[in-house]
Amino acid sequence: MKMSDERYGNCMEQSDAIPSEIIEFSRLVETEGLHGLNFQHISLCTRRAWFHLNRIDYAHLDERMANGTVMHETSRPRDRSVEGLIGLAPDRIDWQNRIVVEAKARSGAKTAVSRQTAFYALLLWASTGQPWRAQNDIIEERRSRPVVIDPEVVDEMLDLARKLATLNRRSDPPPAKRKKLCTSCSYRFLCGMT
Numbered sequence: 001m002k003m004s005d006e007r008y009g010n011c012m013e014q015s016d017a018i019p020s021e022i023i024e025f026s027r028l029v030e031t032e033g034l035h036g037l038n039f040q041h042i043s044l045c046t047r048r049a050w051f052h053l054n055r056i057d058y059a060h061l062d063e064r065m066a067n068g069t070v071m072h073e074t075s076r077p078r079d080r081s082v083e084g085l086i087g088l089a090p091d092r093i094d095w096q097n098r099i100v101v102e103a104k105a106r107s108g109a110k111t112a113v114s115r116q117t118a119f120y121a122l123l124l125w126a127s128t129g130q131p132w133r134a135q136n137d138i139i140e141e142r143r144s145r146p147v148v149i150d151p152e153v154v155d156e157m158l159d160l161a162r163k164l165a166t167l168n169r170r171s172d173p174p175p176a177k178r179k180k181l182c183t184s185c186s187y188r189f190l191c192g193m194t
């Protein structure tokens, strides 16, 4: 990203030109039809991201994920002000302070969850012309966790968007590679990781 951290710091405080990386990110998201969860999945596993891009969803078959979904839905009802918002679906938006919030049942997969939430902040930045902050509410622990939005994160997000665009053009999924995550992944039966 071309901006210095100092320049970026100023940008977080006041209205400024939208950085070219954010404009490019927003363009890719729109042309590729990407969503926040795509960025969570590709941070964890490229094969898993391919399944999700192709709408192959096993989450409803996984008891642990089903319980997490119920906890999420019953603990923090979605803020109604986000409904119909430029295709975004974060859990809550503090419009006055420009903070977007995504609630998660548990604290795991910090980087992947942060990327999903950063997705909302970057698109809100692109659409409002103002920088946004991001935060995760961890329901089980009743605490909030800030999500860093800095030039490195913006570069990482743009890089992930480009990877997702490439993945979108694959007709078959990347090969399954065993990793620690596989034992708790909802696709483990499909991947033969049981």
Ligand code: SF4
Pocket: 044, 045, 046, 047, 048, 175, 176, 177, 178, 179, 181, 182, 183, 185, 186, 187, 188, 189, 191, 193
């Ligand atoms: S089971 Fe493992 S290889 Fe398969 S999608 Fe999940 S994380 Fe990726």
